Amino acid sequence: MNTKERLLQEIEQAPDSLIEETLNFLLSAQASYAKSESNVGEAILKLLEEIPLDNDDLEKLPIDLANQHDHYLYGVPKS
Numbered sequence: 018m019n020t021k022e023r024l025l026q027e028i029e030q031a032p033d034s035l036i037e038e039t040l041n042f043l044l045s046a047q048a049s050y051a052k053s054e055s056n057v058g059e060a061i062l063k064l065l066e067e068i069p070l071d072n073d074d075l076e077k078l079p080i081d082l083a084n085q086h087d088h089y090l091y092g093v094p095k096s
Contacts, residue, residue, distance in 0.1 A: 018026070028036055079089065087093045 028039070031039070079085070081095075082089060085095050088095045
């Protein structure tokens, strides 16, 4: 028996007040899930905005970071 079938079986035996509470929870969870799915990119950008960087910090970053990320992460020789 899969989860959905088990849930349906439990619903058959549950009192109406519990079913209503469960439905409200499910609707709320679905709304939160849909919202989080659509806003992942926005959440990442918001986190990046919270990183305090000024121009001096940006100038210290290597200009070849994308091409040489293995060097900066793991210390392998630059290619």
